[in-house]
Amino acid sequence: MPATMNPTTSRIQVRPATEKEGRKDYISIRDFNFYYGAKKALESISLDVPERRVVAFIGPSGCGKSTLLRNLNRMNDLVDGIRHEGDITINGRSIYDPGLEVISLRRRVGMVFQKSNPFPKSIYENVVYALRVMGVRDRAILDEACETSLRKAALWDEVKDRLQDSALGLSGGQMQRLCIARAIANRPEILLMDEPCSALDPIATGKIEELIHELKEQFTIVIVTHSMQQAARVSDRTAFFYLGKLIEYDTTEKIFMNPSQAQTEAYISGRFG
Amino acid sequence: MANSPSDSATPKGEPWVWFTSLGLIVGLTMVVGLLGLVMVNGFAVFWAPEVPTVKLVDGTTHIGQLAQRRIRPGSPASDPRYERQYQVGLREVNGGSYVWVDEKKISQESIEPAVLGLERMENGPAFVVPVALVDSQGIRIPAGEGKFFPALEAEVRHAGEIREQLNDINRGQIGEVNAEMESLRIAQRRAEDRREPTQAIVERLAKLDARFAELKAAGDKVAAGISATRLEVRDASGRALTLPVASLVRAWEPNRMTFGQRVGLFFGRLREFLLDEPREANTEGGLMPAIFGTLVMTVFMSLLVTPFGVIAAIYLREYAKDGPVLRAVRICVNNLAGVPSIVFGVFGLGFFVYVLGGSLDRIFFADQLKYNNNTPVLGTGGLLWCSLTLALMTLPVVIVATEEALSAVPRGMREASLAAGASKWQTIRDILLPASAPGILTGVILAMARGAGEVAPLMLVGVVKLAPTLPVDGLAPFLHLDRKFMHLGFHIFDLGFQSPDSDAARPMVFATTLLLIVLVVCLNLGAITIRNRLRARFKGASF
Numbered sequence: 138m139p140a141t142m143n144p145t146t147s148r149i150q151v152r153p154a155t156e157k158e159g160r161k162d163y164i165s166i167r168d169f170n171f172y173y174g175a176k177k178a179l180e181s182i183s184l185d186v187p188e189r190r191v192v193a194f195i196g197p198s199g200c201g202k203s204t205l206l207r208n209l210n211r212m213n214d215l216v217d218g219i220r221h222e223g224d225i226t227i228n229g230r231s232i233y234d235p236g237l238e239v240i241s242l243r244r245r246v247g248m249v250f251q252k253s254n255p256f257p258k259s260i261y262e263n264v265v266y267a268l269r270v271m272g273v274r275d276r277a278i279l280d281e282a283c284e285t286s287l288r289k290a291a292l293w294d295e296v297k298d299r300l301q302d303s304a305l306g307l308s309g310g311q312m313q314r315l316c317i318a319r320a321i322a323n324r325p326e327i328l329l330m331d332e333p334c335s336a337l338d339p340i341a342t343g344k345i346e347e348l349i350h351e352l353k354e355q356f357t358i359v360i361v362t363h364s365m366q367q368a369a370r371v372s373d374r375t376a377f378f379y380l381g382k383l384i385e386y387d388t389t390e391k392i393f394m395n396p397s398q399a400q401t402e403a404y405i406s407g408r409f410g
Numbered sequence: 411m412a413n414s415p416s417d418s419a420t421p422k423g424e425p426w427v428w429f430t431s432l433g434l435i436v437g438l439t440m441v442v443g444l445l446g447l448v449m450v451n452g453f454a455v456f457w458a459p460e461v462p463t464v465k466l467v468d469g470t471t472h473i474g475q476l477a478q479r480r481i482r483p484g485s486p487a488s489d490p491r492y493e494r495q496y497q498v499g500l501r502e503v504n505g506g507s508y509v510w511v512d513e514k515k516i517s518q519e520s521i522e523p524a525v526l527g528l529e530r531m532e533n534g535p536a537f538v539v540p541v542a543l544v545d546s547q548g549i550r551i552p553a554g555e556g557k558f559f560p561a562l563e564a565e566v567r568h569a570g571e572i573r574e575q576l577n578d579i580n581r582g583q584i585g586e587v588n589a590e591m592e593s594l595r596i597a598q599r600r601a602e603d604r605r606e607p608t609q610a611i612v613e614r615l616a617k618l619d620a621r622f623a624e625l626k627a628a629g630d631k632v633a634a635g636i637s638a639t640r641l642e643v644r645d646a647s648g649r650a651l652t653l654p655v656a657s658l659v660r661a662w663e664p665n666r667m668t669f670g671q672r673v674g675l676f677f678g679r680l681r682e683f684l685l686d687e688p689r690e691a692n693t694e695g696g697l698m699p700a701i702f703g704t705l706v707m708t709v710f711m712s713l714l715v716t717p718f719g720v721i722a723a724i725y726l727r728e729y730a731k732d733g734p735v736l737r738a739v740r741i742c743v744n745n746l747a748g749v750p751s752i753v754f755g756v757f758g759l760g761f762f763v764y765v766l767g768g769s770l771d772r773i774f775f776a777d778q779l780k781y782n783n784n785t786p787v788l789g790t791g792g793l794l795w796c797s798l799t800l801a802l803m804t805l806p807v808v809i810v811a812t813e814e815a816l817s818a819v820p821r822g823m824r825e826a827s828l829a830a831g832a833s834k835w836q837t838i839r840d841i842l843l844p845a846s847a848p849g850i851l852t853g854v855i856l857a858m859a860r861g862a863g864e865v866a867p868l869m870l871v872g873v874v875k876l877a878p879t880l881p882v883d884g885l886a887p888f889l890h891l892d893r894k895f896m897h898l899g900f901h902i903f904d905l906g907f908q909s910p911d912s913d914a915a916r917p918m919v920f921a922t923t924l925l926l927i928v929l930v931v932c933l934n935l936g937a938i939t940i941r942n943r944l945r946a947r948f949k950g951a952s953f
Contacts, residue, residue: 210829217732244831254822257845267830270840319830 159188160228163357164209164327169223171204173216178204180381181223186374191349191358193372193389195365197404200378202361206329209359210246211239227327244271247320247356251332253312255304255319260296263304263315267323282322290318291348310341317348321356328352330360334367346371365405369393377401445927452924455917456679458672461525461537461664463646464496464511465518472509473525473537473646474498475664477913482512499528499535500645501911507534508913521665524553526643528653529660531689534914537664538643541650546638559663565639565655572636572656579629581878587625589885591618592782599781683921692875692905693915697925699877703895704926706881707796708862708933710891714801715861716854719808720843726809727816728838747806755867758799763791763871787892791872793881794891799871800864804857811856815849816842851941855934862930865899873897875904898926 164186171179179201186192194202207213208225211232225232232242244267255263262269264286265279273279283300287293292314296307304315313333320328330349334342349358349371362368368375369389376386377400385392385401396402464472474496485491492513501507528536540553543562551558594615601608639655662675686696726743730736767788771779775787788794819842827837843850865873874894881895882888902922909915 212825212829215825215828240831240833243829248825248829250822250825250829252822254820254826256823256826256841266827266832266840270827270830270832270836316826319826323831 159190161185161187163188163228164359165226165229166205167224167226169205169208169225170221171201171208171213172220174218178381179208182383184376184383184386186357186359188357189353189355190373191353191360191371193368193375194359194361194378195363195368195375195404196378196384198363199380201381202376202378203331205378206331206359206361209327209329210243210248212248214239244323245325246327246329247323247325248329249313249317249320249331249333251335253309253316253336255307255312255315257303257305259301260304260307260315261300264318264322266319271323286318286322287315289321289348289352290314291344292318308341310337310344313337313341313345314348317345317352321352324355326357328356328358330358332361332363335363342367365393377404379404448920448924448927451917451920453676453921455921456676456683458527458662458664458667458675460521461527462519463522463525464516465520466511467515467517471646471648472496472498472511473522473539474509475527475537477508479513495913497535497537497913498646499537500651501533503645503649503651506913507911523663523665525663525665527662527664528658529694530653531657531659534690534694534911536643536653538645538651541642541644543655544640544642559661562641562655562661565637566658566661569637569656569658572632575632576629579625579632584622584625584629585879586885587618587622591615591622594618596778596781600777603781683925688876691910692901693909693911693918697898697901697922699880700896700898700901700922701925701929702880702882703793703873703877704862704898704929705933707793707800707868707895707897708858710793710797711800711804711861712854712858714797715804715808715857716850718801719805719853719857720812720850722805723809723812723816724838724843727813728834728842743806743809747810749803750866751803751864752866752870754799754803755870757802758795758867758871759791762795762798763789767792767795790892791870791874791894792892793872793895796868796872796895796897797891799867800861803864803867804861807857807860808850808853811853812846812850815846815853818849819845848941848945851937851944855937855941858933858937859930862933863899863926865897865903868897868900869903873900875900875908898922898929902926 162185166182166184169179169182170177182201182205194206196202204213208221209227209232213219221233227242227245230237247267256266258266261283264283265273268279268282273282284293284297287296292311295311296302296315304312307315313336317328317333334345337345346367349360352358353373360368360371372389374387375389375392377384377392377396377398379400385396385398387397391397392401393405396405459475461473461475464474466472477495477497479492479494481490482493494511494513495508496511497508498504499507522539524539526538526540528538530536540558540562542553543551543558543565551561594611598608598611598615601611636656637654641653641655641658643651643653645651660678662671667675683696684701685698687699688697689695722743726736726740730739767786767790771786771789778785778787823841823845824837827841828834832840872894874896877894877896879890879893881890881893883890902919905915905922906912906919
């Protein structure tokens with residue numbers, strides 16, 4: 138199944154996969170080992186994420202795909218007793234560089250979570266939160282960022298008349314799109330999505346997948362998903378993880394049509410996982 | 411139970427429902443009983459019942475309000491004999507306000523319409539038979555005439571107005587002048603000591619002296635207006651007595667009043683209770699200073715304890731590394747909540763009053779100490795130290811509640827904020843604190859409830875039986891944290907155990923208790939309203 142097919146929307150502009158642009162190794166993970174205490178969660182992972190492409194991480198529960206994703210913006214720092222070996226670089230610079238503040242890393246790497254987690258604030262304040270914590274006070278900039286982000290997240294038309302209402306009054310799908318708008322408001326370079334559609338119905342899922350297509354014009358996107366169909370629909374490249382190891386990483390087409398590893402084929406055809 | 415097949419009509423599965431609900435019923439009964447007892451006894455203080463005239467077989471007569479009825483101590487259980495207590499008033503004549511009467515010895519009990527109830531500035535109430543109202547010119551209005559009672563009421567009201575004016579001059583205006591003179595005299599002594607010119611001070615003092623004399627004259631003028639009218643009455647045994655109308659606070663005809671008038675009197679007394687100052691060693695009059703003191707102290711305590719508790723909890727929950735030290739600190743904090751309150755009082759006296767207050771006095775009020783006979787300003791009990799002591803006592807409550815609230819904030823919200831590039835402090839300030847505000851307020855409510863009812867530590871650090879001034883008034887700096895103040899809880903203790911006339915004080919104990927309960931409930935309702943408003947903002951959160 139080709140990666141980009143959704144003829145119902147004209148807004149999607151499909152780039153030919155052959156077009157050359159951006160760094161091939163925009164995010165580069167090298168010999169990465171990761172431990173929760175004594176437990177080894179990731180084992181010598183090496184993979185490159187090209188710039189302005191969508192890469193999907195798939196694999197059974199507990200395979201380490203979310204752990205890897207959460208390392209890309211060092212969200213795992215919140216957990217006690219973690220340890221890593223190897224390195225991750227973004228645009229050539231190590232994210233573990235002592236000279237790099239974790240805050241500035243997270244400003245460049247936005248994240249959307251599995252459960253939508255809007256703040257108990259107004260829709261407007263939710264979207265501009267990242268700008269506010271950067272110290273932006275200028276109302277015009279905030280207004281502009283709010284509208285742009287909500288438009289990009291395909292939520293603007295639904296909420297433009299009630300920006301000052303609580304974000305908690307939105308529906309599940311709207312909340313998740315709001316979280317996406319929030320994640321892209323400060324124009325990060327990379328967007329991490331941790332099973333963004335797992336709690337949504339098919340219509341909301343469709344909207345968010347459409348969104349991913351549009352967002353990859355500007356962002357490098359890494360998405361963790363349990364839905365093989367979703368990975369096939371949205372991603373350019375797919376990585377299959379199993380028990381903390383990277384089993385196979387290739388173009389999505391290759392992974393789904395002609396995987397080189399038996400385990401990958403078994404997982405994709407639903408024989409285990 | 412639906413899936414347990416049972417042929418028997420009686421359900422077998424849940425005997426514990428009965429047992430546990432029994433526990434609840436016992437608890438509820440006790441609470442309702444407590445409130446009922448306090449309310450019945452408390453409100454009875456303000457109600458004016460009919461006043462019977464009781465003749466005894468030995469010929470003595472009492473006019474008085476029935477206070478209570480009980481089995482005579484020592485009478486056999488098989489044939490109990492009852493005795494009644496009447497509040498007869500006229501303490502200066504009868505030697506006491508209350509008499510016990512053996513029921514068997516009552517020969518006649520009647521309701522005489524003429525009986526007059528009087529509340530007086532001194533010596534408690536009186537129940538008498540009126541004879542006549544005599545004014546300064548000797549004009550008599552006999553009690554039988556229709557205009558007697560309206561005339562008496564008008565006189566009593568007039569006397570009240572004059573008392574109020576005198577009070578305003580003596581306590582209010584002269585008080586202000588005195589306060590300024592006091593500080594000027596200190597300044598004068600200091601200036602003389604340092605051989606600085608005292609000219610300006612002396613001039614100002616002279617001006618104040620003149621003002622003082624002026625006010626005194628004004629006071630005398632008002633005092634001259636005090637009615638010389640006398641009320642001639644007869645007591646129960648027929649002795650003639652003369653009472654100056656100026657000494658009366660209120661007069662009522664307990665046996666002629668309509669129900670509506672009784673209700674009016676009830677609310678009149680309630681109003682006095684809430685808004686006036688106490689009289690007669692606190693057993694009569696109002697409780698305004700105590701209500702005000704309790705309120706100010708509790709609010710101030712909450713303002714102190716909330717920031718300290720929240721900051722401490724943020725450190726414990728968000729910054730401190732988990733480990734044996736943190737666990738030990740947490741256990742200590744929790745145990746602090748169980749320390750007897752008097753211990754905090756002793757600490758407050760030893761540390762806040764003597765050490766802290768004494769040091770502050772030496773640093774900031776050295777002149778006052780030196781030139782005012784070593785009278786301490788902050789080195790003695792006061793509102794500030796009371797609030798601080800209670801804030802310390804209730805700190806664990808706020809810390810525990812805040813920690814719980816912080817840990818109950820969904821992980822997702824915290825992660826979302828950090829992922830957006832917020833620092834830890836920004837996350838705490840913008841996300842965690844607003845989200846945990848309802849929980850924090852719950853802690854503050856509990857702290858307020860505990861603080862408002864606490865008496866023991868306050869007795870050591872600044873609550874007094876009678877404070878001449880309120881902690882908040884029109885004199886700069888308006889909030890006087892160094893002043894001693896009155897407190898409802900201490901008032902109850904004082905009435906119940908320190909009062910010279912325990913029979914007269916007992917109903918006031920209940921009334922004051924009721925007031926304290928109402929005050930605490932009101933404070934809590936206020937805080938709960940705020941909390942619910944906050945909660946409404948988080949409603950619909952689907953985490």
